[in-house]
Amino acid sequence: MGYKKPSFIERMAEKIGLIQDLHSAKEENPLPSLTEPGKLTKFPPLDQWDDWVEYEATDHPRKVKKNYTIVPTTCFNCESACGLTAYVDKETMEVRKFEGNPYHPGSRGRNCAKGPATINQITDPDRILYPLKRVGKRGEGKWERVGWDEVLEVVSARMRKAIKEERHNEIAYHVGRPGHEGYTNRVVQTWGVDGHNSHTNICSSGARFGYNIWYGYDRPSPDHANAKFILLISAHLESGHYFNPHAQRIIEAKMKGAKLATMDPRLSNTASMSDYWMPTYPGSEAAVLLAMAKIILQKGLYNRAFLENWTNWQTYLEKRHPGTEHTFENYIEKMIGEYEEYTPEYAEKESGVPAATVVEVAIKIGEAGEKFATHNWRAAASGNLGGWCVSRCLHFLNVLTGSVGTVGGTSPNSWNKFKPKFHTTPPGQKFWNNVHWPEEYPMSMFEMSFLLPHLLKEGRGKMDVYFSRVFNPVWTYPDGFSWMEQFMDEEKFGLHIAMTPTWNETAFFADYVIPMGHASERHDLNSYATHSGMWIAFRQPVLREAARRAGKHVEFTYEVNPGEVWEEDEFWIELSWRMDPDGSLGIREHFLSPYRKGEKITIDEYYQYIFENTKGLPAAAKKEGLTELNYMRKYGAFEVEKHSYSKHEFKLSAEQMAGADIDEKSQVIRKDGKDIGVMVNGEALVGFPTPSRKNEFYSQTMVDWKWEEYAIPTYIKSHIHQEKLDWDKGEYVLVPTFRLPVLIHSRSANAKWLTEIANRNPIWMHPQEAKRFGFKTGDLVRLNTDIGYFVDKVWVTEGMKPGVIACSHHLGRWRRKQDKGNRWGTNTVDIQHDGNGGWKMQTTSGIKPFQSKDKDSKRIFWADGGVHQNITHAVHPDPISGMHCWHQRVRVEVPHAEDKYGDLFVDTNKAHENYKEWLKLTRPGPGPDGLRRPLWFKRPLKPDTKAYYVENMDENGRVKRELG
Numbered sequence: 001m002g003y004k005k006p007s008f009i010e011r012m013a014e015k016i017g018l019i020q021d022l023h024s025a026k027e028e029n030p031l032p033s034l035t036e037p038g039k040l041t042k043f044p045p046l047d048q049w050d051d052w053v054e055y056e057a058t059d060h061p062r063k064v065k066k067n068y069t070i071v072p073t074t075c076f077n078c079e080s081a082c083g084l085t086a087y088v089d090k091e092t093m094e095v096r097k098f099e100g101n102p103y104h105p106g107s108r109g110r111n112c113a114k115g116p117a118t119i120n121q122i123t124d125p126d127r128i129l130y131p132l133k134r135v136g137k138r139g140e141g142k143w144e145r146v147g148w149d150e151v152l153e154v155v156s157a158r159m160r161k162a163i164k165e166e167r168h169n170e171i172a173y174h175v176g177r178p179g180h181e182g183y184t185n186r187v188v189q190t191w192g193v194d195g196h197n198s199h200t201n202i203c204s205s206g207a208r209f210g211y212n213i214w215y216g217y218d219r220p221s222p223d224h225a226n227a228k229f230i231l232l233i234s235a236h237l238e239s240g241h242y243f244n245p246h247a248q249r250i251i252e253a254k255m256k257g258a259k260l261a262t263m264d265p266r267l268s269n270t271a272s273m274s275d276y277w278m279p280t281y282p283g284s285e286a287a288v289l290l291a292m293a294k295i296i297l298q299k300g301l302y303n304r305a306f307l308e309n310w311t312n313w314q315t316y317l318e319k320r321h322p323g324t325e326h327t328f329e330n331y332i333e334k335m336i337g338e339y340e341e342y343t344p345e346y347a348e349k350e351s352g353v354p355a356a357t358v359v360e361v362a363i364k365i366g367e368a369g370e371k372f373a374t375h376n377w378r379a380a381a382s383g384n385l386g387g388w389c390v391s392r393c394l395h396f397l398n399v400l401t402g403s404v405g406t407v408g409g410t411s412p413n414s415w416n417k418f419k420p421k422f423h424t425t426p427p428g429q430k431f432w433n434n435v436h437w438p439e440e441y442p443m444s445m446f447e448m449s450f451l452l453p454h455l456l457k458e459g460r461g462k463m464d465v466y467f468s469r470v471f472n473p474v475w476t477y478p479d480g481f482s483w484m485e486q487f488m489d490e491e492k493f494g495l496h497i498a499m500t501p502t503w504n505e506t507a508f509f510a511d512y513v514i515p516m517g518h519a520s521e522r523h524d525l526n527s528y529a530t531h532s533g534m535w536i537a538f539r540q541p542v543l544r545e546a547a548r549r550a551g552k553h554v555e556f557t558y559e560v561n562p563g564e565v566w567e568e569d570e571f572w573i574e575l576s577w578r579m580d581p582d583g584s585l586g587i588r589e590h591f592l593s594p595y596r597k598g599e600k601i602t603i604d605e606y607y608q609y610i611f612e613n614t615k616g617l618p619a620a621a622k623k624e625g626l627t628e629l630n631y632m633r634k635y636g637a638f639e640v641e642k643h644s645y646s647k648h649e650f651k652l653s654a655e656q657m658a659g660a661d662i663d664e665k666s667q668v669i670r671k672d673g674k675d676i677g678v679m680v681n682g683e684a685l686v687g688f689p690t691p692s693r694k695n696e697f698y699s700q701t702m703v704d705w706k707w708e709e710y711a712i713p714t715y716i717k718s719h720i721h722q723e724k725l726d727w728d729k730g731e732y733v734l735v736p737t738f739r740l741p742v743l744i745h746s747r748s749a750n751a752k753w754l755t756e757i758a759n760r761n762p763i764w765m766h767p768q769e770a771k772r773f774g775f776k777t778g779d780l781v782r783l784n785t786d787i788g789y790f791v792d793k794v795w796v797t798e799g800m801k802p803g804v805i806a807c808s809h810h811l812g813r814w815r816r817k818q819d820k821g822n823r824w825g826t827n828t829v830d831i832q833h834d835g836n837g838g839w840k841m842q843t844t845s846g847i848k849p850f851q852s853k854d855k856d857s858k859r860i861f862w863a864d865g866g867v868h869q870n871i872t873h874a875v876h877p878d879p880i881s882g883m884h885c886w887h888q889r890v891r892v893e894v895p896h897a898e899d900k901y902g903d904l905f906v907d908t909n910k911a912h913e914n915y916k917e918w919l920k921l922t923r924p925g926p927g928p929d930g931l932r933r934p935l936w937f938k939r940p941l942k943p944d945t946k947a948y949y950v951e952n953m954d955e956n957g958r959v960k961r962e963l964g
């Protein structure tokens with residue numbers, strides 16, 4: 001950091017002790033790193049982390065010294081896993097604050113507001129400190145404290161019984177916030193169950209499908225920092241995916257002259273920082289992108305080498321234009337022909353973005369060429385029927401400009417993400433769980449998790465042992481009352497264990513609520529594609545490390561955490577060990593120490609093994625005289641690769657090629673039954689993990705799985721397309737997918753600083769629409785969805801596209817009067833059920849000050865906790881990607897006489913009917929050869945290949961015995 005000369009006033013203030021003296025190099029000053037002119041540092045120097053001295057802020061102006069040990073860990077408040085450093089008071093052994101970790105290659109010492117707010121979460125007076133067991137009826141709100149031993153005994157016995165009785169498909173692990181490279185997936189696979197379920201189909205499956213169908217990777221990794229032109233279809237500067245790591249690199253690029261364009265119907269902070277704000281009508285983005293693609297093609301701004309070498313154009317011509325000579329020129333000509341109707345004027349008609357802007361941005365993109373970075377995460381891809389076309393058409397622009405895997409371009413996320421090596425790899429499960437992977441959605445990117453209540457209601461299965469892990473579907477998902485109904489039914493959910501660091505609306509309906517740690521209280525390994533390099537980070541329980549530094553032995557992390565807060569890693573080891581006491585289930589063998597024969601693995605051994613097998617880490621650790629584990633305990637992160645570009649062009653070695661066959665027509669290289677590469681211009685290269693090993697402009701997979709009309713990138717009109725709404729009846733599209741930057745999905749209500757900043761979610765409405773209804777800011781509005789309604793307040797703003805309304809996703813948290821927790825951010829509600837699917841919720845009290853050990857709880861000045869809109873949303877499963885299409889058709893009404901702020905109503909019978917309507921849109925499997933799913937598509941927990949074939953399975957969803 002550069003040295004800035006102090007002003008006269010600063011000097012005087014320092015002299016008389018009003019502010020700390022940062023400029024005089026006095027010998028006696030206890031903070032040497034901050035004293036020498038020109039030596040100001042942003043972070044405490046590493047050599048002082050074990051004994052860092054600061055003045056106690058609350059004792060100011062007295063200079064009371066505090067000694068800290070600084071322990072690195074990572075944030076758990078979004079997926080980015082930015083580096084944090086915890087300041088542990090050496091006297092009390094309590095964490096006092098969190099700051100950034102400068103040694104973390106992704107976040108580089110920086111955090112958003114949610115990182116430091118971790119301190120709120122760990123000191124929250126309402127947090128769950130001990131394992132709890134339900135007493136009374138499910139959902140009644142009565143709990144008693146139990147020990148970890150009881151939880152482990154009861155749960156492991158029930159799981160063992162289910163497995164012995166071959167009811168494997170009745171065990172499920174349902175994850176909300178993940179955040180550990182492969183740990184729990186591996187654990188679930190050791191149980192032999194097809195029981196992984198995730199939140200992904202309400203989050204990112206739409207975008208993932210669009211990317212996957214192109215190149216076999218399901219996420220992008222833009223190299224923002226080196227880009228010339230950045231196109232975002234979401235709000236990455238303020239809240240989008242990999243928020244802080246991306247935001248800092250986007251700004252870096254802008255400071256070097258890059259231009260930024262954003263498609264968003266809302267004037268987000270990101271849009272306001274952009275050079276081009278394109279407020280597209282929701283769902284029209286793919287039409288705009290195709291118009292741009294055509295301009296790039298027509299103006300010859302495409303990258304011939306990339307298109308020629310890395311797209312499957314010969315297949316395209318052969319299948320789609322038989323008889324056409326296979327020349328590159330014909331490829332370009334036919335492509336232009338495919339998109340004849342996608343003129344700038346058509347794009348304007350669909351989106352509302354002026355045709356001239358579409359042309360201008362397209363030309364800029366073409367000129368940026370290989371330095372064109374793009375990202376779409378949730379946003380449009382998660383809002384619309386056919387939302388997956390948005391990322392498919394966005395990637396099309398990368399393909400055309402050849403900016404795939406380039407400096408300043410956009411790489412596949414897997415190139416920038418580390419894959420750990422485990423001490424054992426369990427075999428693929430021999431089951432296929434139709435409740436998670438129903439036949440109607442054979443191409444679904446992830447499990448159809450948001451349909452679970454409806455699938456159970458139809459009698460398709462049962463959850464005998466169900467773990468919800470940092471997962472809150474009653475609140476976060478659409479149609480939460482259907483979840484509530486099913487959770488209350490003990491025939492459907494036998495034993496529900498909520499693993500959560502904080503109370504939530506789903507935990508209210510569990511049988512056990514077991515407290516899992518926040519960021520600084522748990523072990524996890526993280527690696528995310530935040531930029532063009534590759535890193536790993538170690539989320540460690542900081543008090544455990546502080547105890548180790550102080551020479552204390554800790555066996556289980558709950559011994560040092562607040563109360564008896566534990567963590568999943570150790571819990572899973574203990575649970576799995578007990579499930580298989582004699583090793584006969586084949587589970588125990590995966591929990592044996594790789595260092596001590598026949599003994600149970602410890603958590604330290606688990607990580608030591610991974611770190612020992614991390615490229616470059618042993619050498620880095622050796623240089624410092626440390627074990628690999630101690631290196632990670634010290635720095636909290638390690639850079640595995642500085643840059644990772646053009647990995648598709650890696651050459652296959654002679655050893656890899658030995659015994660391989662080359663398909664004469666496709667030039668795909670095959671070995672031992674697996675595709676390993678492709679011949680390009682006479683060289684054997686790795687390529688992409690698609691059937692052609694190239695980017696597939698033409699997708700045979702789409703054709704094979706009955707969606708021939710979508711064989712090439714296209715545009716599908718959304719379920720909320722303007723043609724489908726009746727404006728005269730007051731119908732609008734509600735955009736409910738955005739987040740305020742300080743909110744953590746359903747985990748902000750335990751963070752007082754964050755809740756203080758953001759606690760309301762009014763309806764964003766353009767003055768033009770407000771005028772139509774006579775609304776002004778603060779007025780009540782009733783929004784009728786397909787299954788009910790909710791009553792919110794209006795915020796009149798020109799920051800919203802006319803004709804579209806919006807509501808932030810992450811507010812409206814609640815508890816009933818019998819429930820506990822999250823008093824910083826929850827309304828108290830009354831819920832009434834008419835016994836026939838009708839559910840009514842009313843807010844009985846807003847947020848109020850309360851008495852607790854935290855003095856701030858008496859100082860709460862905000863009363864409004866927002867409105868729970870999600871629960872009134874109908875499920876909208878995209879028939880191809882499986883993504884829940886979040887945007888809702890709503891009928892806007894002035895409030896009825898009886899309406900009060902926060903009122904809402906849902907009819908779950910209607911919700912089920914609505915589910916069936918959307919089910920009709922599907923084209924069920926099996927596909928070619930009786931496959932349940934394309935074999936080349938990923939699954940989080942990949943079963944044995946035999947399980948992919950319908951004919952191989954018995955009535956229990958198990959691979960038939962004779963097949964093993």
Ligand code: SF4
Nearest residue numbers: 075078081082112115
């Ligand atoms: S972006 Fe913010 S919430 Fe996400 S990991 Fe980084 S600091 Fe935490």
